[in-house]
Amino acid sequence: MKGTGTPAAMAECEDELTPMMSQYFELCAEYDSAMVLFQVGDFYETFCEAAERCARLLEITLTSREDSTGEYPMAGIPIDNATSYVETLLDAGYRVAIADQIEDPSEASGVVERAVTRVITPGTVLDDALLGADNNYLACVGADEEESLAVAFLDLSTGSFRVASGTERVIQDELDRQQPTELLIDPPLEGTISTDCTETIDDSISFESDAAKQRVGAYVPSPEAVFETTAELIACGALLAYAEYTQGVSPGGLASVTRISRYAPTETMGLSGTTIESLELFENQHGDDDHTLLAVLDETTTAMGRRTLADWLRRPLCDASAIQCRLDAVETLVATPLVRETLRELLADAYDLERLIARVADDRANARDCRSLQATLEILPAVAGALDTIDCQPLADRRDALPALDGVCERIDAAIQHDPPIELTDGGIITDGYDEQLDSLRSTQREGEQWINELEATERDRTGIDSLKVGYNEVHGYYIEVTNPNLDAVPEEYTRRQTLKNAERFYTPALKDREDAILGASERATELEYQLFCELRADVGDHTDRIQQAATVLAELDVLTTLATVATRRDYVRPAFDGTGSNGAIEIEGGRHPVVETTQPLFVPNDTTLCDERIAIITGPNMSGKSTYMRQIALIQIMAQLGSFVPADRARLPIVDRVFTRVGASDDIAGGQSTFMREMSELSTILHSATPSSLVILDEVGRGTATTDGRAIARATTEFLHDEIGALTLFATHYHELTELADELAAVTNVHFTVDRDGEELTFLHTVLDGAASGSYGVAVARLAGVPDPVIDRVESLHDEDTDANQTATSTTETDDSIDSTTTIDDSSSDTIETHVGDRSLRETIAELSIADTTPLEALQTLYELQRRIDTTNGPPTGRENGRSHRSG
Incomplete structure (x- = not known):
C-alpha cells in the first residue's frame, strides 16, 4: 500500500x-x-x-x-x-x-x-459508513518450512475467523470465492497469489511459527488442537498481529475474536473465481448485483442473514446428510406458512447482532447500540416459541442452540434510557433509579436549577427592578442581568461579573454557591454516567461468545425462512440426490434458469438427463438458449447443494465436488493474455483439476483460433474428458463434427435446440431435443440482427462457393479412397505405411511421446503439429482423418 x-x-x-x-x-x-x-x-x-x-x-x-x-x-x-x-x-x-x-x-x-x-486499511475498517452489508474480510496467506500453504480470513466487524490449508490452486480458489478486501502476504510468497484486492506485503509482521503460536495463544487456549499444519498457525498469527496493530491494541486485545474455525475446502463445492463470475452468482456482467443468483434468493430480513446466505452460496455443501438437514428445514417451513411468516416478522425486528456485539466487545458501542442489542435479544424467546410448534430436528437443534440471555436484556433495560443520545460524554444515558450516587447528584442539580428558576421572581420583588433577568452561559456561568437605567437600584451584595453595552451582569454569594453545586453535580454526574456505561458495556461484553452464538442461529433461521419463502413464491421443488458425481446422474424435468425466468415473461423449461451418457454435445443456432441452458443446470446444482429448493418440476442430482465453467470471450490485456490464451488457460485448469465427481460447462471451446485448430482442440478436449476424467459435462459448440462422437464414444450424447424456419424467418423455440442440430443458421441470425442486405447476399454467395468446393473435394477424396482400398498394405512392412503418410519420422515422434508426463494443453499442441505435418504431405485431411476413425467407447 x-x-x-x-x-x-x-x-x-x-x-x-x-x-x-x-x-x-x-x-x-x-x-x-x-x-x-x-x-x-x-x-x-x-x-x-x-x-x-x-x-x-x-x-x-x-x-x-x-x-x-x-x-x-x-x-x-x-x-x-x-x-x-x-x-x-x-x-x-x-x-x-x-x-x-x-x-x-x-x-x-x-x-x-x-x-x-x-x-x-481496506480490510480493517470498522466505521459503519465505510462498511458495506457484506463481510469485510482481511485475509493472510502463510507458508511453513515444509512449503505447505494456508489462508486465514478475519472479519473484524463481526469477529468471524476461519482458516484452511491446501495447494496453491486451492488457496487461490479460496481467495477468489471469499473475495477479501485486503490480503496480507508473507514477502517470500509475493507473486504466487493473484487477487483483485489490496495486497499488503509487510516485513514488519512476523511470519515466524513461534511468534504466531504466542499470538494465537492469546485467543485460543490450545492452538495445536485447532490447526493441522504449521502454515495455518502462521497465517492466523500474522493476521492477528496485523489486526492488533491497525486497531492499536495489545496482543489478545481483539475481544470480538472468540474462536478460530478450521475448515477443509474439500468439504464444500469448489467454485473458482471464473465460475463465480461466469455464472453471475454475485455480480452481473455490468458489475452490479442486479439479476444475479444472490439477488433472486435474497429475501432475508436481517443484514447478518444476508451475509450468511452469501456465505452458503459461496460454499455449497458436499456432505449429503448436511444438505438433507437444510432441505428438511426448508421443506418444513414451506409446509408451515404460519410459522414461516411468524419467524420472518420476528426477525424483521432484529438488528445486526453480529456487528453490534463486536462493537460492544471492542469498546466501540454507544448507548444506542446497547439498546439495539437488547431489542434483538428480546425476540429470542418468541423465536424459540415459534419453533416449538413444528416437528423438524434441524429446526429443533437451532432452537436448542439459542442461549438464555434474559439477564443481559434486563441489565441493559434497567441501565440505559429508552432513547439515549449518541454521545457518551454528554450525559442523559443512564436511567433514574439505577445508581444511588447518580440519583443524588441529579437531585442536587435539579434542586439547584429549581432555586435558580425561582430566583428571578424573588429578586425582582426584592429590588423592584422589573427588567431583571437570571441567565447562564458556558463562559461566565449563572448571572443576574440589570439594564443600565436600573443600575442605581442594584443591591450592595451584587458583585459585577460582566459589562455589556446596555447592561451589567452580576452574581451574589448565594448564586455562586448554587452555581458551584449545580455545575459540580452536573460534571460529576456526567463522569459517573460514562463510568457506569463502560461498566455495563464490559459486563455485556463478557457474554460475547454466547451472543455471537445467538447471532449465528438467527442468521441461519433468516436464511432458511428466506429459502422457503422463495421456493413458495417461485414454485421451486425439493431436489433429490443420487450419489456423488462419479456415479450419480443428473435428471431434471422442466428445469428453469432461476434468474432469467424472473426477467423473461415466457421462459421455456427444459429437461436434462446425464446418466450413463455423461457428456452432452449441445448444438443449435446462436440465441437459441444453449448458454442459458447450461448455466441453469449449473445453478440448479449449486442451489441444491447449498440447501435450497430448485426451479424445476423434478430434480434428481448427484453431489459434485466442483463446478467448472469455460464460457464467454474476454481478454486480459493487463495480464498479457489474449482472448484465446485466456480460454486455453481456463481449459487447462479444468483438464488438470476436474474429477469424475465434477460438473463441467464448456461453451464454444476452440472458437478463438483457426477452424482446423479449434475443431481439433474441441475434439481432443471431449475425448480427454471422456477417456481420462469422466466428469459430467455439457459442451455447447458450433463444430457440428463433434456430434459424430456420439457414435464413437459410449458416454457421449447429442442434444440440440430447435428452430422453426419459414423461408428466411427464424423462430427460436428454446426447446431441447435429442440428437444433433441440422445447422447453425448463422446467415439467418445475421439477417435477424439487422446486417445489411448486400452483406447477407455476399455471405450467401460465398457460402454457395464453399459448398461447391467441398463437394468437389469430397468426390476427389472418394476416388482416392477407392484407390487406397485396392492397395495391399503388408502389416510387416513399416516402409509402406511411412511412404503412404509421407513422413518417415512420424512414427518415431509418436513413439517417443511420454503420455504420462504430457499436460492436456501440451497434448493438444502435439496433436495440432502432427495434423499439420500430415496436411503438409498429403494435402487437406478428408473424412475422419481429422480425428479417430472409430472408438469402441
Missing part, C-alpha cells in the same frame, strides 16, 4: 522544526506506510508532500502553515466529515493513520500530545 513519502517530506521541511511539526514527522516516520492524518483542533491536517498529494486526490484546498522555521504546504479535512475523505484515500490504495490529540489542549503545558489511535 502507499505511504506518505516521509523521507522526501522531511528532507524538504525538517531543517529546524517546531515541536508540533517534529511530532508530526516522528509519527510519519513511525507509520511510514500510511497517510498520517494529524489532528489540529477540529481538523485532520497533512503537511508538505503529503499535503500536496491529499489536495490533488481529495480535491481540497492546498494552503500553507507559516511559523518561525518557515512556510509549509498544508491541507486538512474537517474531523466531523472525515469519513468520506478516508474512503477516497482507501480506494486510492493508502493506509490511513489517525493521529488524535490524546491530551486536552487547555491542560497542555507545551505541545499537545498526539498518538496514532488506529490505522485504517
Whole structure:
C-alpha cells in the first residue's frame, strides 16, 4: 500500500522544526506506510508532500502553515466529515493513520500530545459508513518450512475467523470465492497469489511459527488442537498481529475474536473465481448485483442473514446428510406458512447482532447500540416459541442452540434510557433509579436549577427592578442581568461579573454557591454516567461468545425462512440426490434458469438427463438458449447443494465436488493474455483439476483460433474428458463434427435446440431435443440482427462457393479412397505405411511421446503439429482423418 513519502517530506521541511511539526514527522516516520492524518483542533491536517498529494486526490484546498522555521504546504479535512475523505484515500490504495490529540489542549503545558489511535486499511475498517452489508474480510496467506500453504480470513466487524490449508490452486480458489478486501502476504510468497484486492506485503509482521503460536495463544487456549499444519498457525498469527496493530491494541486485545474455525475446502463445492463470475452468482456482467443468483434468493430480513446466505452460496455443501438437514428445514417451513411468516416478522425486528456485539466487545458501542442489542435479544424467546410448534430436528437443534440471555436484556433495560443520545460524554444515558450516587447528584442539580428558576421572581420583588433577568452561559456561568437605567437600584451584595453595552451582569454569594453545586453535580454526574456505561458495556461484553452464538442461529433461521419463502413464491421443488458425481446422474424435468425466468415473461423449461451418457454435445443456432441452458443446470446444482429448493418440476442430482465453467470471450490485456490464451488457460485448469465427481460447462471451446485448430482442440478436449476424467459435462459448440462422437464414444450424447424456419424467418423455440442440430443458421441470425442486405447476399454467395468446393473435394477424396482400398498394405512392412503418410519420422515422434508426463494443453499442441505435418504431405485431411476413425467407447 502507499505511504506518505516521509523521507522526501522531511528532507524538504525538517531543517529546524517546531515541536508540533517534529511530532508530526516522528509519527510519519513511525507509520511510514500510511497517510498520517494529524489532528489540529477540529481538523485532520497533512503537511508538505503529503499535503500536496491529499489536495490533488481529495480535491481540497492546498494552503500553507507559516511559523518561525518557515512556510509549509498544508491541507486538512474537517474531523466531523472525515469519513468520506478516508474512503477516497482507501480506494486510492493508502493506509490511513489517525493521529488524535490524546491530551486536552487547555491542560497542555507545551505541545499537545498526539498518538496514532488506529490505522485504517481496506480490510480493517470498522466505521459503519465505510462498511458495506457484506463481510469485510482481511485475509493472510502463510507458508511453513515444509512449503505447505494456508489462508486465514478475519472479519473484524463481526469477529468471524476461519482458516484452511491446501495447494496453491486451492488457496487461490479460496481467495477468489471469499473475495477479501485486503490480503496480507508473507514477502517470500509475493507473486504466487493473484487477487483483485489490496495486497499488503509487510516485513514488519512476523511470519515466524513461534511468534504466531504466542499470538494465537492469546485467543485460543490450545492452538495445536485447532490447526493441522504449521502454515495455518502462521497465517492466523500474522493476521492477528496485523489486526492488533491497525486497531492499536495489545496482543489478545481483539475481544470480538472468540474462536478460530478450521475448515477443509474439500468439504464444500469448489467454485473458482471464473465460475463465480461466469455464472453471475454475485455480480452481473455490468458489475452490479442486479439479476444475479444472490439477488433472486435474497429475501432475508436481517443484514447478518444476508451475509450468511452469501456465505452458503459461496460454499455449497458436499456432505449429503448436511444438505438433507437444510432441505428438511426448508421443506418444513414451506409446509408451515404460519410459522414461516411468524419467524420472518420476528426477525424483521432484529438488528445486526453480529456487528453490534463486536462493537460492544471492542469498546466501540454507544448507548444506542446497547439498546439495539437488547431489542434483538428480546425476540429470542418468541423465536424459540415459534419453533416449538413444528416437528423438524434441524429446526429443533437451532432452537436448542439459542442461549438464555434474559439477564443481559434486563441489565441493559434497567441501565440505559429508552432513547439515549449518541454521545457518551454528554450525559442523559443512564436511567433514574439505577445508581444511588447518580440519583443524588441529579437531585442536587435539579434542586439547584429549581432555586435558580425561582430566583428571578424573588429578586425582582426584592429590588423592584422589573427588567431583571437570571441567565447562564458556558463562559461566565449563572448571572443576574440589570439594564443600565436600573443600575442605581442594584443591591450592595451584587458583585459585577460582566459589562455589556446596555447592561451589567452580576452574581451574589448565594448564586455562586448554587452555581458551584449545580455545575459540580452536573460534571460529576456526567463522569459517573460514562463510568457506569463502560461498566455495563464490559459486563455485556463478557457474554460475547454466547451472543455471537445467538447471532449465528438467527442468521441461519433468516436464511432458511428466506429459502422457503422463495421456493413458495417461485414454485421451486425439493431436489433429490443420487450419489456423488462419479456415479450419480443428473435428471431434471422442466428445469428453469432461476434468474432469467424472473426477467423473461415466457421462459421455456427444459429437461436434462446425464446418466450413463455423461457428456452432452449441445448444438443449435446462436440465441437459441444453449448458454442459458447450461448455466441453469449449473445453478440448479449449486442451489441444491447449498440447501435450497430448485426451479424445476423434478430434480434428481448427484453431489459434485466442483463446478467448472469455460464460457464467454474476454481478454486480459493487463495480464498479457489474449482472448484465446485466456480460454486455453481456463481449459487447462479444468483438464488438470476436474474429477469424475465434477460438473463441467464448456461453451464454444476452440472458437478463438483457426477452424482446423479449434475443431481439433474441441475434439481432443471431449475425448480427454471422456477417456481420462469422466466428469459430467455439457459442451455447447458450433463444430457440428463433434456430434459424430456420439457414435464413437459410449458416454457421449447429442442434444440440440430447435428452430422453426419459414423461408428466411427464424423462430427460436428454446426447446431441447435429442440428437444433433441440422445447422447453425448463422446467415439467418445475421439477417435477424439487422446486417445489411448486400452483406447477407455476399455471405450467401460465398457460402454457395464453399459448398461447391467441398463437394468437389469430397468426390476427389472418394476416388482416392477407392484407390487406397485396392492397395495391399503388408502389416510387416513399416516402409509402406511411412511412404503412404509421407513422413518417415512420424512414427518415431509418436513413439517417443511420454503420455504420462504430457499436460492436456501440451497434448493438444502435439496433436495440432502432427495434423499439420500430415496436411503438409498429403494435402487437406478428408473424412475422419481429422480425428479417430472409430472408438469402441
